Amino acid sequence: MNKIEKLYQKLAKKHGKPADQWSLWCKRPKTINEREEVIIGAILTQNTNWNNVKKAIENLKKANCLSIQDLCSGNIEELIKPSGFYRQKTKYLFEIAKFVIQSGGVEKLLSASTDELRTNLLKLKGIGPETADSILNYALDKPIFVIDAYTKRLVEAEKISANLSYNYLQKLFMDNLPTDYALFQDFHALIVIEGKNKK
């Protein structure tokens, strides 16, 4: 067993099943609506505490705007204010909503080529590597490993690698794990839980 697999075993044993938001993000299978909620959450959580994102999602839900279609019909800017950066995030949400609709909906994206989809997502304003990969892995069940600030901190702390660049770490994790979207979902969730846990 390599270092990455050992790390997973360690975290899985320590934390068990992911809770909180992760109970939705790691749910299998997900409904279309749940997948859309994950996409929206992936934008809202950019550099933002999940606690604030929850408020924004709750507001969207109450206003019946928590879906790709309904997103476009409400006063999103007011609703998502608690998640911060609300003006840009409003634009970003419209961008991704338009993209999903023009692609034929989430169900179409489920059968799309991962590489091609990733390239197209990265062309959208407001979608960088982490958000693209969160959407691919958590919303669309694609076998792509998400790298974030917690992953980098943990890799550094565990002295697994000195190179902390996004692409390098993503390849490192994916090369040392079986290609399994569900494993990737759980593992990344555990990394974040571990990071929050020891602060």
Place this chain on the structure above:
DNA sequence: CACCAGGAATGTA
């Protein structure tokens, strides 16, 4: 009151 959270775009050198 200061700091920062599961990023990304933009500008500068």
Place this chain on the structure above:
DNA sequence: TACATTCATGGT
């Protein structure tokens, strides 16, 4: 390629 700055709210 490598940094610095900006975007904004709410928790600690």
